[in-house]
Amino acid sequence: MPKNKAIVLLSAGHACVDVYQGSVAALVPFFAAERAYGYAAVSGIVLAASLLSSVAQPVFGALTDRRAMPWLLPSATLLGGLGIGFGGLTGSYSLTLAFVAVSGIGVAAYHPEAARVARIAGGGHTAMGWFSLGGNIGFAAAPVLVAAVMSLGGLRMSPLLAVPALAGAVLCLPVLRALADRAHAGDSPADVAGVDDWRSFTKLSMAVVFRSIVFVGLSTFVSLYAQQRVGGGTTTGSAALFLLYLGGAAGTLLGSRLAGHRDRVTVVRRSYSATIGAVAGVVFVPGPAFHLFVLLAAVGLYIPFSLQLTLAQDYLPGRVGTASGVTLGLTVGIGGLASPVIGTVADHTSLRTALLPLIALPLLCWITTRTLSEPCSVQSGTATEAERSKIRR
DSSP states (O other), rough: OHHHHHHHHHHHHHHHHHHHHHEEEHHHHHHHHOOOOOOHHHHHHHHHHHHHHHHHHHHHHHHHHOOOTTTTTHHHHHHHHHHHEEEEEEHHHHHHHHHHHHHHHHHHHHHHHHHHHHHHOOHHHHHHHHHHHHHHHHHHHHHHHHHHHHHGGGGGGGGGGHHHHHHHHHHHHHHHHHHHHHHHHHSSSOOOOOOOOOHHHHHHHHHHHHHHHHHHHHHHHHHHHHHHOOTTHHHHHHHHHHHHHHHHHHHHHHHHHHHTTOHHHHHHHHHHHHHHHHHHHHHOOSSSSSHHHHHHHHHHHHHHHHHHHHHHHSSSSOOOHHHHHHHIIHHHHHHHHHHHHHHHHHHSOOOOHHGGGGGGHHHHHHHTTTTOOOOOOOOOOOOOOOHHHHTTO
């Protein structure tokens, strides 16, 4: 199978899975309306999915480092969809939590192995950029999908939300079959695995945490803040959120292209440097220019996204699954824990005051990545023969 076709299928499958990361928050208003859940109850549902998924991803990453599990791609995709689908059917809060948690486990199981397969199938920054873009699109499409399904009859129609999971499971099968055939044929060139660089990986992970705090903070509150800075009600807020997602998709692709001209560390570092001013513009600039700075901030935050994933994999060439699980899951989850803190500060002061610290975090990202160097032990973004050989098992 041609590399381009393989990565397109994996990107589409990634979109189908990450629909379920965005669906939980999108279902919150419907849980509140139909079941009269309070703020604490709906927060528990969101936490059950996001935190469990974030913590479990490194665990699955460590497991796939021991033995490749390509079968996780279709099975985890189905698990993610079925958990959300059944979560809307039961009237029991505890069962709802359980089903949402099952969906979170499915999402967690998918990402480390999918990132490894994308690394093997694509073999470069552009390929990983397209794979990451699929996840961005799926997350952004979740509110639209949930709203469409709920309009058909409310939470009792939630099993329809499992349809993307069925599609995602089917999409990944040709890629896995092609990789297995190629591995059995022995036509994959061998690369030399390098030594795990835990020090650089730790610094990079810190930068990912800081970046996550900024993006989660903006995505949570930018709709409300847009109404304060621009006016215009909920339409203005929705436009700001759309631009945030649009900028994220554009930044993901731009980052992979820029890495073709300069080393990844330089691109990541310069992007964070530029993002400082963009986030400051979001916090301080009123009027229509506010939306421009939202777009620029999202682009700046997402240029490093796929590059940080391939860097993490290259810093830990012997533990690609662990690197993927930490970068895609744990660090993002830790960053998400800051959102309630921002909300608490906003309740006691103002939303502008609560968002002020976000300006400093891209600077911390720049400081953290300033001493990093480009991994030279492996060809960046490519798989080792040891990784490829696992497909045979």
